[in-house]
Amino acid sequence: MANHIFVLVAVMLMAGVFGGLVNYYMQSQYDPDTTSLPRSLVVGIGASFLVPVILALVNSDLITESSQDSTRFLIFTGFCLIAAIASRFLVTSVSDRILSEARRAREQSDRVMHELYLVQSELRPLIETETEEDLKIEPEPLTPEEEPDVTTANVLKTLGNGRYIFRSLGGLCKEVDVDEPTMVKTLEIMVARNLAGRITGKQGVRWHLTDGGRRLLARMS
Structure with missing residues (x-):
């Protein structure tokens, strides 16, 4: 399993570099003044390493299956390469989706906590009314008839x-x-x-x- 992870990391790194180069040359055709090779490489590698996150978001088992099926491994490599080539769009899209999921989860958490607070506020008077107080009653002494041998x-x-x-x-x-x-x-x-x-x-x-x-x-x- 550890060897497989190392291979995946190497594939994502190489796909990121190659995809960054492709992205650099494609962008330099339209806007050579603002295109930077180091920036393209860094963004390409970052986008390639985001592929496992994307697969996890869509509940895909591609990474696990790639350890046993070489065709699935090639598909994973292709995903990394595509991600690196389309790195600018991918990084922005994934970041927006993660932030959206986090925002939605926080809103749901706040709503649940508010509902729990309302339920607790409504039940507190009932609980206090229906709960018997712990009265300390001293045990009565045993009578001679009750005294066991x-x-x-x-x-x-x-x-x-x-x-x-x-x-x-x-x-x-x-x-x-x-x-x-x-x-x-x-x-x-x-x-x-x-x-x-x-x-x-x-x-x-x-x-x-x-x-x-x-x-x-x-x-x-």
Whole structure:
């Protein structure tokens, strides 16, 4: 790919020089006093190097295709030569088109920003009206009836702060350090109090914390 780019640069350079010479001799026939060879060469080379920009503007794949097809490479060379010969017109035309595209893009950007500002101005009162304020409410202390026993408290913390959302019976027993019958009894009580939930999937029964369990856990902390 790098070698192909070097070849393209060499072709654009030579086509620019040759096209500049052709342009110089063509112009000198009509106005020899104002025609300058260095200026023609510089403008020709510049116009030749504008060919990739023109191809990009028209979404052409000629440069990519020229690396695999010699005929496409010759067509690219011809474009560079034509651009160099018609350099005065080409440089002006491409510059005007680029400036026009930039001006159009800026106008569209300004219009979109103005529309966004109008939408934001219209929605701001609605957002402020419909947004609930963050009220700081102190958690109520637990009553003696709500105070969980040690095992239940440990299971709540394990379900709420563990790595997994859905826990197995064996994993809970190991982490809380209680035997299986005690864990089963504790979980059944928690399900009855809506502190924990139970689901059955492909891997068997799994236990999880409910909203009631999260609220109780928050009041315990």
